[in-house]
Amino acid sequence: MTRLMLGRTLERICKGVLLLCVLHFLIMMILYFDVYSQRFDLFSRFNNGRNGSRSNLSGAAAGGHHYYYYNLSRPNATLASLLATGRQLVPSTEPDNTQAPSPKPLPPCPENPPGLVGRLLIEFSSQMTMEQVQKENPNVTEGGRYTPPDCRPRWKVAIIIPFRHRENHLKYWLHYLHPILRRQKMDYGIYIINQLGEETFNRAKLLNVGYAEALKDGEYDCFIFSDVDLIPMDDRNLYHCYDQPRHFAIAMDKFGFRLPYAGYFGGVSGLSKKQFLKINGFPNEYWGWGGEDDDIYNRITLNGMKVSRPDNHIGRYRMIKHTRDKHNEPNPQRFHKIRNTKNTMKTDGINSLTYRLVQVKKYPLFTNISVEIGKPPPRPIKG
């Protein structure tokens, strides 16, 4: 008799313990899911780059899908009532009607975007109007900005184009580059830096201006500097930044698809913000054609970096044929100057940049920034 009682009691105790275990397990699950979903939410918001400010995070998280958590902490809430509404245990994403659905966390963009097509046919004979090019690119937003809708890009890229009187080339450039950059899943903005007046052209100074002005417009961490007449022939030449400063245009048709010399850094190049600041930006004192890209190459090597390049068959470019512009004659001082990079780079660069901003105008496919950058100092009189 007593043994039977004992057995029953034991059985009851066991059942009780089991129940407790189940309860414990459920509570753990709830807490786990809560923390998990919260972290996920934070992660996506933080990386989306849509909004840099953290102050809104807590509010947004509370607005999303954490009601069960708050319900639990209410004085009159019981676990039983909570469990009764089983739906709430699912951590995810039932959007709340009173609030806009919070954006799903996007996966990082693939390193090798699957939509690339490889070698491209580039030609400049067909007539092109800006309206046409706009129609081809409906998803580019004002000022020439684009961000992929389906993944989280690794870089925020400002593309800087030094410019004067090349409207016709710009149409081709936009026609080819916007679709390429879209396939490459880049988050980017296009900045045309227009040198006003008819003084001698100064490419490197315009590039410095582009760096400074783009940063006023967005939180870019990667800068690609491209001449307006250079079109990549292969979309696997990815327009983002790399561990080392990047030279993209290594094989142009005009050089027989070869690098003209080992230290060539002209045409299209890219530096992260960190790399750019490490070399104090570009020189401001190269007026006229040539030399500035060699100076930039010197800055890179003198600061202990190396130039990285794509494969020769991927880094191919077509150049839109043209006669040399007026007021961009070869710079006679260039050979002398590039021997002195080591002395000049600390004082001549982004830290000494001065210019007058005249106009910033946002067009559908690019931002037009017009500046006055002065003129070359008077030539020393030869004796």
Ligand SMILES: *[C@@H]1O[C@H](CO)[C@@H](O)[C@H](O)[C@H]1NC(C)=O
């Ligand atoms: C916080 O988010 C709300 C919308 O959820 C928005 O109206 C408000 O401007 C944001 N505040 C800040 C400081 O970003």
Ligand SMILES: *[C@@H]1O[C@H](CO)[C@@H](O)[C@H](O)[C@H]1NC(C)=O
């Ligand atoms: C618990 O959360 C739900 C939303 O999922 C809400 O409808 C309900 O009013 C909340 N319960 C209490 C007691 O606030």
Ligand SMILES: *[C@@H]1O[C@H](CO)[C@@H](O)[C@H](O)[C@H]1NC(C)=O
């Ligand atoms: C629980 O509290 C909320 C207010 O916090 C109240 O509206 C609701 O009627 C209460 N529910 C019960 C079952 O007491």
Ligand SMILES: *[C@@H]1O[C@H](CO)[C@@H](O)[C@H](O)[C@H]1NC(C)=O
């Ligand atoms: C533009 O975006 C819409 C919606 O995201 C998409 O359906 C359409 O295919 C896109 N068009 C182009 C040309 O990419």
Ligand SMILES: *[C@@H]1O[C@H](CO)[C@@H](O)[C@H](O)[C@H]1NC(C)=O
């Ligand atoms: C940019 O703006 C300047 C000044 O208004 C203008 O002269 C130039 O043609 C514009 N460039 C382009 C590409 O629209």
Ligand SMILES: CC(=O)N[C@H]1CO[C@H](CO)[C@@H](O)[C@@H]1O
């Ligand atoms: C939705 C949201 O929070 N938007 C804010 C993002 O940040 C800017 C300032 O950087 C605010 O102006 C927006 O209100």
